[in-house]
Amino acid sequence: MLEYRVEARRVDAHGSLATTKEAQILLDTDVKGRPDAFNPAELFLASIAACMIKGVERVTPLLAFELRGVEVRLHGERQDSPPKMVSIDYELIVDTDESDHRLELLHTNVRKYGTISNTVATALPLTGRIVRKSAAPTSET
Structure with missing residues (x-):
């Protein structure tokens, strides 16, 4: 059985960062939205x-x-x-x-x-x- 792990943390009120292995993705977690990240x-x-x-x-x-x-x-x-x-x-x-x-x-x-x-x-x-x-x-x- 394969397993996966991702960690995410709040950076500020406008976004968060998800990481796995050596990769990271900026997340749109701002309630107003932001154009430079995936919601x-x-x-x-x-x-x-x-x-x-x-x-x-x-x-x-x-x-x-x-x-x-x-x-x-x-x-x-x-x-x-x-x-x-x-x-x-x-x-x-x-x-x-x-x-x-x-x-x-x-x-x-x-x-x-x-x-x-x-x-x-x-x-x-x-x-x-x-x-x-x-x-x-x-x-x-």
């Missing part, structure tokens, strides 16, 4: 994105799946009373020349083996799709 809901969404990208990194060698890049876009909805996230949708964008079938196979594997995404999916609707990154439009002269 708890954004950090939650970022952990799902990181889980999905890590899943892609884990399964691409197993599937011999070729890609040039991956992006995840997430949208979460929060209700006020009681405060909680009620749904999350995502778009997993993959820059690849692989077939549509192989793209869906990648999505299936990412969904099946994601620790964070699997945990979240048991608590609320986590829906999304995988799409191919469109080629950048060329300028005509």
